[in-house]
Amino acid sequence: MLPRTPKPAIWRFIKGSAKTLFVLEAVCFAASYGLYYRMNTDQDFRRYINENYPYALDYYYKIGEIVGDSKARETDANFWRSSAERFKKE
Incomplete structure (x- = not known):
């Protein structure tokens, strides 16, 4: 029977x-x-991201345009514009 030699420490570190x-x-x-799912399903969260991290929302829209949902940017902009106008009137 061959004697067992210990494995070098480097292999344990790599594993x-x-x-x-x-x-x-x-x-x-x-x-x-989870972040993508929440952005995809919650328009208020997208608004929060737009106010605090606009570059992240821009990447979200770019990914959506590549995948095929090219109207999300316009839909959000129209909704936010109309809600801002409603708040000004009140």
Whole structure:
């Protein structure tokens, strides 16, 4: 029987790092999907994002235009414009 030699420490480090990276990537993917889902379903959240992070909303609209929903930007702008006009009248 051959004597067992311990694996070098570098391999343990690489395996541990790979597992950590995989878990971190899965968490980041879940968070980004959750943010996209909320932006896709909640117009008030899109307005909040527009007021605080307009570049993020612009990327959301660009992705939507690539996928095929090209009217989301105009729909939101029209709704926000009409709601702003209603608040001015009141």
